[in-house]
Amino acid sequence: MQRSVLVVEDEQEIADLISFHLKDAGYSVTHAGDGVAGLSLALTQQWDLILLDLSLPRVDGIEICRQVRQCSSDTPIILVTARTAEPERIQGLDAGADDYVTKPFSVLELVARIRAIFRRVSVSSERQEQEVVTAGDIVLNKRSHEASVAGNSLCLTPKEFDLLMFFAHSPGQVFKRQELLEKIWGYQNGVYMHTVNSHINRLRAKIEDDPSDPKYIKTVWGVGYKFNDSLE
The missing domain is CATH 1.10.10.10 (Winged helix-like DNA-binding domain superfamily/Winged helix DNA-binding domain)
Structure with a gap:
């Protein structure tokens, strides 16, 4: 079954790059370009993983992360952020994110991390x-x-x-x-x-x-x- 990934990213070039590589890896990708659209999609549909930019227009990534965690404890969330200040990264993790990557980042490394997450989930779900x-x-x-x-x-x-x-x-x-x-x-x-x-x-x-x-x-x-x- 094809894994679904929600990418919430307001920079179109970065979103296109991430989406291209994720689709190339065999995943189904949906993109939201701002916080309101991202929050709506995150809360109304089931996702295998959410990639979430921290700095988003209208609703920021921290708030999206908090609201998703109130409704779902299972969906892995990876923050993608240009913020390098330690307190902001910690705030994202404290809000419920499982991981974060900082811009600029290696898309291939990001895809490898996502693969690792899905691999662990598959091993767990396949246990009889x-x-x-x-x-x-x-x-x-x-x-x-x-x-x-x-x-x-x-x-x-x-x-x-x-x-x-x-x-x-x-x-x-x-x-x-x-x-x-x-x-x-x-x-x-x-x-x-x-x-x-x-x-x-x-x-x-x-x-x-x-x-x-x-x-x-x-x-x-x-x-x-x-x-x-x-x-x-």
Whole structure:
């Protein structure tokens, strides 16, 4: 089945370039040239992935990202942005984006990242057996991508789910940010290190009673993060 990608980008040349390469890779591509059109398409149709420019006329990418996440926790979102300031990139990730690329960027690398996302989704959906992982009060169903803590359902993005599942499989093991970046996102470039930090913060906000004093995902200062192996 052909994967569908929504490209929300106001620069026509960039949109055409991205669309050309995505179609060449076998994907169905729909383009929206401003935030209002992009938001409408994002909320009224089902997409396998959304490519979202941060700086859009009428409605910006951050607001689109927030509204999409309120309605869908499953659709992967990649931000495409010319903004290089760290706070703005972090804001995008905190709004619910799974990843970001900065302009100018390699279209071939972008397509490779999208392929990697779809590959992980396919592997997960093709599994026949139901795998349930329990860690303390957290229950993760790998097949259905359902998660709960203390019996309460969690609304996790695909990357948040993958990250939590990865931690739950290795309680007590300390992972450096770079390791998480490579394992979950497939990157080897430390420039995306804040991708990890933002996802950890978002995950803590959803699973912890007190995110400032986390019970599940612990910070090992100067090293990285680990999942608590002393849960009752």
